[in-house]
Amino acid sequence: xxxxxxxxxxxxxxxxxxxxxxxxxxxxxxxxxxxxxxxxxxxxxxxxxxxxxxxxxxxxxxxxxxxxxxxxxxxxxxxxxxxxxxxxxxxxxxxxxxxxxxxxxxxxxxxxxxxxxxxxxxxxxxxxxxxxxxxxxxxxxxxxxxxxxxxxxxxxxxxxxxxxxxxxxxxxxxxxxxxxxxxxxxxxxxxxxxxxxxxxxxxxxxxxxxxxxxxxxxxxxxxxxxxxxxxxxxxxxxxxxxxxxxxxxxxxxxxxxxxxxxxxxxxxxxxxxxxxxxxxxxxxxxxxxxxxxxxxxxxxxxxxxxxxxxxxxxxxxxxxxxxxxxxxxxxxxxxxxx
Amino acid sequence: xxxxxxxxxxxxxxxxxxxxxxxxxxxxxxxxxxxxxxxxxxxxxxxxxxxxxxxxxxxxxxxxxxxxxxxxxxxxxxxxxxxxxxxxxxxxxxxxxxxxxxxxxxxxxxxxxxxxxxxxxxxxxxxxxxxxxxxxxxxxxxxxxxxxxxxxxxxxxxxxxxxxxxxxxxxxxxxxxxxxxxxxxxxxxxxxxxxxxxxxxxxxxxxxxxxxxxxxxxxxxxxxxxxxxxxxxxxxxxxxxxxxxxxxxxxxxxxxxxxxxxxxxxxxxxxxxxxxxxxxxxxxxxxxxxxxxxxx
Numbered sequence: 001x002x003x004x005x006x007x008x009x010x011x012x013x014x015x016x017x018x019x020x021x022x023x024x025x026x027x028x029x030x031x032x033x034x035x036x037x038x039x040x041x042x043x044x045x046x047x048x049x050x051x052x053x054x055x056x057x058x059x060x061x062x063x064x065x066x067x068x069x070x071x072x073x074x075x076x077x078x079x080x081x082x083x084x085x086x087x088x089x090x091x092x093x094x095x096x097x098x099x100x101x102x103x104x105x106x107x108x109x110x111x112x113x114x115x116x117x118x119x120x121x122x123x124x125x126x127x128x129x130x131x132x133x134x135x136x137x138x139x140x141x142x143x144x145x146x147x148x149x150x151x152x153x154x155x156x157x158x159x160x161x162x163x164x165x166x167x168x169x170x171x172x173x174x175x176x177x178x179x180x181x182x183x184x185x186x187x188x189x190x191x192x193x194x195x196x197x198x199x200x201x202x203x204x205x206x207x208x209x210x211x212x213x214x215x216x217x218x219x220x221x222x223x224x225x226x227x228x229x230x231x232x233x234x235x236x237x238x239x240x241x242x243x244x245x246x247x248x249x250x251x252x253x254x255x256x257x258x259x260x261x262x263x264x265x266x267x268x269x270x271x272x273x274x275x276x277x278x279x280x281x282x283x284x285x286x287x288x289x290x291x292x293x294x295x296x297x298x299x300x301x302x303x304x305x306x307x308x309x310x311x312x313x314x315x316x317x318x319x320x321x322x323x324x325x326x327x328x329x330x331x332x333x334x335x336x337x338x
Numbered sequence: 339x340x341x342x343x344x345x346x347x348x349x350x351x352x353x354x355x356x357x358x359x360x361x362x363x364x365x366x367x368x369x370x371x372x373x374x375x376x377x378x379x380x381x382x383x384x385x386x387x388x389x390x391x392x393x394x395x396x397x398x399x400x401x402x403x404x405x406x407x408x409x410x411x412x413x414x415x416x417x418x419x420x421x422x423x424x425x426x427x428x429x430x431x432x433x434x435x436x437x438x439x440x441x442x443x444x445x446x447x448x449x450x451x452x453x454x455x456x457x458x459x460x461x462x463x464x465x466x467x468x469x470x471x472x473x474x475x476x477x478x479x480x481x482x483x484x485x486x487x488x489x490x491x492x493x494x495x496x497x498x499x500x501x502x503x504x505x506x507x508x509x510x511x512x513x514x515x516x517x518x519x520x521x522x523x524x525x526x527x528x529x530x531x532x533x534x535x536x537x538x539x540x541x542x543x544x545x546x547x548x549x550x551x552x553x554x555x556x557x558x559x560x561x562x563x564x565x566x567x568x569x570x571x572x573x574x575x576x577x578x579x580x581x582x583x584x585x586x587x588x589x590x591x592x593x594x595x596x597x598x599x600x601x602x603x604x605x606x607x608x609x610x611x612x613x614x615x616x617x618x619x620x621x622x623x624x625x626x627x628x629x630x631x632x633x634x
Contacts, residue, residue, distance in 0.1 A: 017411030066525025109403035113373040114424040115396040337376040
């Protein structure tokens with residue numbers, strides 16, 4: 001236990017010594033504060049703690065869905081674009097050198113000549129490197145939690161689901177970086193390959209979601225598309241599912257199955273954050289009681305789209321990917337002569 | 339590729355043991371095997387009574403690798419405590435020990451500064467301190483004086499001798515033969531992955547022990563012949579007598595005096611560690627002194 005605490009503490013010291021970590025943390029705090037500065041009055045919305053105000057019929061404190069909309073801003077904009085992209089990228093740049101430096105001759109020798117198993121050493125070093133994201137997202141969520149609580153008097157602890165989810169997403173990318181570091185001891189190569197895998201995974205998920213939308217959601221919205229001419233017509237009648245695109249979707253889904261679901265896992269946050277027991281993907285539940293059948297069916301199609309992958313599928317396939325990659329890295333680390 | 343071949347080595351407890359060898363001889367590989375850093379194809383042996391590779395035994399072992407690198411973001415004292423943590427030394431004990439060790443290696447005034455600000459010699463001192471933090475029964479030091487100034491080397495020798503006096507075993511890998519000669523009780527010479535000589539320095543250099551007599555003027559021809567017949571080598575005005583007992587030198591001195599030969603000096607000559615090393619590794623020409631040291 002003493003050895004594990006030592007490695008974790010050293011990881012924190014390493015982070016604290018990196019300027020990029022503090023820059024990244026400061027930027028995250030700034031983004032969270034900007035989000036927290038958005039306020040709602042009876043007639044509209046204000047930003048930067050009331051410095052600028054706009055009248056708006058939808059975004060105001062009278063709207064019963066205001067908490068839902070405020071949280072959607074968090075789950076659909078702030079989390080995917082800041083925490084899910086920029087903050088993760090900065091975190092990856094911050095820690096991608098940890099393993100290559102650790103594995104340098106003269107450095108690794110000291111660590112593995114101690115009475116601690118190589119597996120414990122590797123796993124602890126790997127997990128403690130995730131601290132960078134844990135700290136960032138925790139600070140971010142705390143500010144958002146306080147903002148929503150103080151503004152809307154809703155103390156929604158489900159916001160903190162962002163911490164394990166985003167750390168999990170980071171661990172998926174970081175595992176690739178660690179594997180490359182163990183194989184090559186090169187910081188640059190481990191960063192580039194991790195980014196490449198991240199890009200491929202992101203591209204495949206975006207393709208899958210667009211094809212799903214075209215095959216299922218667009219027809220449900222009464223839009224008929226002719227893929228040959230590119231013409232589209234909209235009516236208030238749902239159309240048939242596009243069979244060709246549905247087939248293509250099945251192929252894409254099969255292709256992306258073994259890849260880590262970085263994007264889908266971040267959007268999983270919408271299923272984990274709840275308001276009055278209902279998660280943010282259950283859009284039909286948030287609709288006006290006056291909505292007609294067509295609007296209800298459009299909303300249901302959107303709900304189906306957001307729930308097309310089960311949590312077990314997203315987490316399970318991603319975890320399988322991570323376990324394979326990290327086991328391979330661990331095996332190489334343990335078997336290697338230094 | 340075979341780095342080591344049929345290496346057989348015995349290091350008794352409580353000695354300072356030196357492992358010598360040219361670059362690439364396999365010295366560091368041997369130590370890395372003992373430290374479980376490198377896995378041998380086959381290895382039979384014990385260290386501190388346990389089989390080589392027995393992990394809990396490593397808690398009683400200290401190690402300073404060659405070209406050791408420590409985290410630049412840590413201070414000297416923190417490096418010692420970090421290694422103590424990895425070795426499983428309790429936190430309170432590690433704190434006390436780090437203060438003691440900083441003082442022992444002469445870094446008490448620098449322990450609060452970051453490693454990044456240290457010179458090579460200072461880093462090496464911290465390296466030695468971290469190797470001793472778990473109060474090891476045996477410590478392996480791979481090129482410990484690399485980058486250390488003469489004063490530091492002197493202090494280091496003192497530290498190592500104190501460890502030996504406390505019953506600890508010190509295993510040093512070095513190519514600085516003069517350093518080893520001064521402190522080692524026992525040495526082994528390794529070449530191309532094999533141990534080619536092993537024993538105490540006096541044992542290893544005993545074979546080459548002889549007396550040299552320098553004369554002035556010539557030695558009569560008949561006396562020369564008698565001496566050669568008795569096994570004395572004569573080269574110019576120097577006579578080499580392969581004897582270890584000074585008593586046995588007296589008849590030769592008497593014979594020289596009887597023939598009126600003027601003797602300028604007589605000295606005991608013994609092969610130095612450098613000479614022994616050169617001979618054992620066939621590593622080139624001996625140095626100017628001929629790889630020998632003398633006692634007058």
